[in-house]
Amino acid sequence: xxxVEQNSGPLSVPEGAIASLNCTYSDRGSxxxxxxxxxxxxxxxxxxxxxxxGDKEDxxxxxxxxxxxxxxxxxxxxxxxxxxxxxxxAVKPQAGTALIFGKGTTLSVSS
Amino acid sequence: xxxxxxxxxxxxxxxxxxxxxxxxxxxxxxALYWYRQSLGQGLEFLIYFQGNSAPDKSGLPSDRFSxxxxxxxxxxxxxxxxxQEDSAVYLCAxxxxxxxxxxxxxxxxxxxxxx
Numbered sequence: 001x002x003x004v005e006q007n008s009g010p011l012s013v014p015e016g017a018i019a020s021l022n023c024t025y026s027d028r029g030s031x032x033x034x035x036x037x038x039x040x041x042x043x044x045x046x047x048x049x050x051x052x053x054g055d056k057e058d059x060x061x062x063x064x065x066x067x068x069x070x071x072x073x074x075x076x077x078x079x080x081x082x083x084x085x086x087x088x089x090a091v092k093p094q095a096g097t098a099l100i101f102g103k104g105t106t107l108s109v110s111s
Numbered sequence: 112x113x114x115x116x117x118x119x120x121x122x123x124x125x126x127x128x129x130x131x132x133x134x135x136x137x138x139x140x141x142a143l144y145w146y147r148q149s150l151g152q153g154l155e156f157l158i159y160f161q162g163n164s165a166p167d168k169s170g171l172p173s174d175r176f177s178x179x180x181x182x183x184x185x186x187x188x189x190x191x192x193x194x195q196e197d198s199a200v201y202l203c204a205x206x207x208x209x210x211x212x213x214x215x216x217x218x219x220x221x222x223x224x225x226x
Contacts, residue, residue, distance in 0.1 A: 043217035098144050103153035
C-alpha cells in the first residue's frame with residue numbers, strides 16, 4: 001500500500017513568517033513529488049514539483065527532497081494571508097501510474 | 112472548453128439509487144483521473160485512464176463503482192446502489208501524456224450527497 005503522510009495541522013503562522021510543511025512517503029521507488037494548494041471549496045492547483053534531491057526554489061516557495069529519508073517539504077517565505085489554504089503533497093510512485101495524495105496540511109496565516 | 116468540465120455540480124440521491132457523474136477533459140489531454148474527497152480528507156485515487164491502455168482501476172473501493180471513457184475523451188463514473196459513505200466530492204482531472212510536471216488540471220467537482 002503506497003502511502004503519503006502529512007500532518008493535518010492546522011499550522012498557524014503570522015504574516016511575514018516562514019511556513020514549513022512536511023510530507024513522508026512509503027514507496028522508495030517514487031520518482032516525482034508535487035505540492036498542490038487547495039483553497040476552501042475549490043479544486044487543487046499545482047504550485048511546485050521536484051524530481052531530484054535537494055532544493056528547488058520558485059519565488060517565495062522552496063521544495064526540498066530527501067529520497068534517502070523519503071521526505072519532501074515545502075517552505076513558504078514571507079507568508080501572506082492569501083497563502084491560507086490546504087497544501088496537498090502528491091507522489092508519483094512509478095511511470096504510468098496516478099498521483100497519490102496525502103490528506104493535506106491546513107495553513108493559516110494571520111495578519 | 113478551456114478547462115475540465117464536470118456535471119452535475121451537485122447531486123442529492125437516496126440510498127440505493129444509481130448515479131452517473133460526467134467528466135469532459137481538456138481537449139488533447141490523453142490522461143484522465145477520478146479522485147474523491149470526503150469532508151476534511153485528502154484526495155482518494157479511484158481510477159486512471161491513459162490513452163488506449165487498460166485503465167488502472169486499483170483505487171475503486173467496491174464493485175459498485177465503475178467508470179468508462181468513450182472515444183478517449185469524455186468519462187462517466189457510475190456508482191450503483193449508493194450508500195451514505197459514498198457522499199463526497201468527486202473530482203476529475205486530466206493531463207498531457209507525459210505528465211512531466213505532474214500538473215493535473217482539476218474540474219470543479221461533483222458533490223454527491225446520499226441520504
